[in-house]
Amino acid sequence: MKLGKVEFCHLLQIIALFLCLSGMNQAEPSRSRSKPYFQSGRTRTKRSWVWNQFFVLEEYMGSDPLYVGKLHSDVDKGDGSIKYILSGEGASSIFIIDENTGDIHATKRLDREEQAYYTLRAQALDRLTNKPVEPESEFVIKIQDINDNEPKFLDGPYTAGVPEMSPVGTSVVQVTATDADDPTYGNSARVVYSILQGQPYFSVEPKTGIIKTALPNMDREAKDQYLLVIQAKDMVGQNGGLSGTTSVTVTLTDVNDNPPRFPRRSYQYNVPESLPVASVVARIKAADADVGPNAEMEYKIVDGDGLGVFKISVDKDTQEGIITIQKELDFEAKTSYTLRIEAANMHVDPRFLSLGPFSDMTTVKIIVEDVDEPPVFTSRLYSMVVSEAAKVGTIIGTVAAHDPDASNSPVRYSIDRNTDLERYFNIDANSGVITTAKSLDRETNAVHNITVLAMESQNPAQIGRGYVAITILDINDNAPEFAMEYETTVCENAQPGQIIQKISAIDKDDPPNGHQFYFSLTAEAANNHNFTLQDNKGDVSPYLSGAVNQY
Template sequence: MRTYRYFLLLFWVGQPYPTFSTPLSKRTSGFPAKKRTLELSGNSKNELSRSKRSWMWNQFFLLEEYTGSDYQYVGKLHSDQDRGDGSLKYILSGDGAGDLFIINENTGDIQATKRLDREEKPVYILRAQAINRKTGRPVEPESEFIIKIHDINDNEPIFTKEIYTATVPEMSDVGNAKVVYSILQGQPYFSVESETGIIKTALLNMDRENREQYQVVIQAKDMGGQMGGLSGTTTVNITLTDVNDNPPRFPQSTYQFKTPESSPPGTPIGRIKASDADMGENAEIEYSITEGEGLDMFDVITDQETQEGIITVKKLLDFEKKKVYTLKVEASNPHVEPRFLYLGPFKDSATVRIMVEDVDEPPVFSKLAYILQIREDAQINTTIGSVTAQDPDAARNPVKYSVDRHTDMDRIFNIDSGNGSIFTSKLLDRETLLWHNITVIATEINNPKQSSRVPLYIKVLDVNDNPPEFAEFYETFVCEKAKADQLIQTLRAIDKDDPYSGHQFSFSLAPEAASGSNFTIQDNKDNTAGIFTRKNGYNRHEMSTYLLTYLLPVVISDNDYPVQSSTGTVTVRVCACDHQGNMQSCHAEALVHPTGLSTGALIAILLCIVTLLVTVVLFAALRRQRKKEPLIISKEDIRDNIVSYNDEGGGEEDTQAFDIGTLRNPEAIEDSKSRRDIVPEALFLPRRTPAARDNTDVRDFINQRLKENDTDPTAPPYDSLATYAYEGAGSVADSLSSLESVTTDGDQDYDYLSDWGPRFKKLADMYGGVDSDKDS
């Protein structure tokens, strides 16, 4: 290698220097440049004048990787203005100037100071200029030139990657599978074309399932593989990609599953799986049921993640009808390569046996829903129809029926629990509710948990049980100057019933109003009628007895069976109108037409009046017979209770009212002249006072009350003890005296009674007068 480099170096050194007879242009290239002249003109304004200037040069070439001890000579620059007297100075600038490349400013010789590598930088662009050494002014315009680095074989071939990875389909033919790198070895599985570097398979039927990875060492050598050429190596990892050359296979030929008969559609029963030696989409498997007894009862789907076949229920099963099903399930590849069909069919099949298990099922109704009809005039306990349900199991357990009361809150219907007959328990009305939607429940008697429901729709058929009536309240008017046979109102009617042939109403005046009426009714035969005037003119001012308001009773009848009719009243007022018939004013008084009320209505009004009068008389009589209040009871009649509040063990005795007379001697009550129902606020010590001679009425009253108390079984005894709390001083009488004080002979002073106010004035006069009489 070194010998080759030295040879090239000697060859370069032995070459003559390039001549510089060609002028140097401003842009370097491989072709001679044109001669250019720049004249510098001098005048009073110091402007530059043009003068003839030119470079002589050749393009410079330089070998890379120079190993000499001296600077490597590049070339020489020369200007035709250089006379060799040292008046010119050469300046170099650009890529590497002053560092990689230096120039002799006197001679223009250029040298390289360092080793250059073409692989790092193949071209250097520099600029040269000649200036006057004394003035520093350029004598030549600045111009560019190029130094190209010449390549030598100093680098061995290098692969961009240390290890390469390539793929080739398995079972590939010989000579196929092109690789974009130079390859040296890899036999006996692969071969290499030495000129193109294409890798080819060398063996037939390379199977990925047997071996997937191959490693091949590649060598690249330059100089056409001759001696002295450099070489490099790399490793190529080759992977065989998969092709669909293996069919799916079931690991067993028969599968067996169980499922209860109550499984709803879509319920998975079991899983089956076929294996495939391929990978990726070549290992995808599709499952299908090809034949068997349950083609329409079961289905199979593919789990895309696990590639398993899931067998599911397609329709409801019935243990009583069929207990075992046998299916044939097939597994196949959806992606098949035709060139491998010679290996055999890419599918496999297995037998699946499904056994249905018996479960206790609820009763089953004979219909999914029942629709019944009944007339609205049906009597209670009328049978409407029946429902039927039975146990589908082999045991045939008995069934009882009931109505879901959440759907029949009013309990209008009942059902016979034994035979399922539906009958009414209340009267029906089609106008209130046309359809009744209820639910019937069938329950096994032996197992109440097993029950089923069925909807029952009952339609109520119409019966003509509603009379027609006016569609609205009619109140119209007639002008005073109306002509005979003039239409004043159109009547319409409605009916709650709905006859099959449609409504057809007839209108007429009531019989009691037909004769002598001032108006007529004309039936239009289209469920409407018109009111027409019978005479000319209705004068409101002729006589006071003339009626200003007419009440016309109109009879409305239908044509259904039985015929229903009703009477409606139309109010017609007599009004003043203009010449166009528009109402201007109507009298406020409204009188009743003589034929407006029937005799029965008048009798009913009179009976109501008589009944009201009798009630008033009886009430007045009872008021008079009520017991009069006693004369002594007045607003001054006050009875006070002295209640002990500090006794926590007291009962009714604590709050029982005692009059002050019980604290006195019963024998002296007549003489004391005190009222039993009045308790004085304060008492002095009692003294004996004779009775007044002129108070016989009071004495009689007291004696009468005394007898009443003596005969009263609820009155307390004389010797009963009543406890009174002492509430302190401040009272005129201090505190109550003992019971024995009433037996003393001392006289009592009742003058203080006059200080008690007007409420005790009468008592003060009674006892005060006694004292005065006695003193006199």
């Protein structure tokens, strides 16, 4: 039968312990009679009990009960008159005693890691009277350790991180293995650590289990994760020792050791001139091999003829530079712009400044594309005046619009009839001359606001709008009117010259200096000498009155 390393080790331990116990069993009885023995640290007087100090090797796998030791009293003459009794932990179930000889055997396999010792009591009785011939005494059976437990990493598997570019010897993490064997006996629980996988990048200290970096300048961008296998071996790593392993996943954490870089030295984008202000023109991005805050960057326009026309900001989520319009574009004024743009890291690590500037430059050219624009009037608002006495066809004024595109297409004019429902005005389609189409009445409408349409002849869908305010000038075309119908009463005893009524008049016209009215009696009333009218001589007043006097 072939034995494995573990079984062979166990066999050697059993043989050594057996030889030790055999020597003790032969020598101890005589010594026990001549000397006191010690228990629980206190000196006891001479007793007539005789036994060995008991040890039992754990994990005994034999088929026969394992001999532990012998109880003997010097009262026992060997004639069978003494009977030995065993009680306490494991008595009868684990440990049995031959009541005639006092021999103790273990009937079960024992595990020191489950229980390291058993406390029992021994008694010697007279077989005939069943009375003690010795006082009951307590003793301990110790379980002798063998190396039957491998080291275990109770906290594994491990994960850890260490900054990239760390110097050699930087601590990463400490691993710990525990061994259930007796640390006070031999080397069964003395563990040493070694690295089975992960070299040459990492090392482990044999006694402490501290994992350290073993290579300089490990680059996260080249490889960001390593799987290590760490072994713990007992018996101080000697042959025949038991071992256990665990895995350690080490992640290289990022440091800012890479500057941003534009993938291209120049970019070009085409933009229609009609694009509204604040619209996005383009998105550009500088690549940065770092991650997280180390890859955060800012963009700025450092040069070019597009300063003030465009601006650039950063998208916090994508780290893109967003170019937007700040002013309206006009193809006819400028057809292209050039921007010199810089991308720079926001969080620079001073340790890596020697690598060079943590920024990069690129050129962005923006081509403005022509868009067919509607005609544009020379003025946003035209003001015109015309007398209300003007005849139909009278010229009021002229509007002018042009096609802003390079084609400079001819323009045709018309009036938006939604603003001139009664068609008071006409416009010449080619010249833009506005004329009266109907008689005007200032008292009906003093100001006409109309919209003039300018349409490209080559593309009627392109329509521009101009606004015209036409003020109607007043003429004296309305006679005065009395403000009301007067009905006057007078007392019969009224005195001559007494004022009995004031009379006022209104006029729909609107002369610049106000109205001046002159009052007189009609020819029929003038023959009535009972009343007279006193005129105010054109004095300006909201209500001018004449005075009627009774004679």
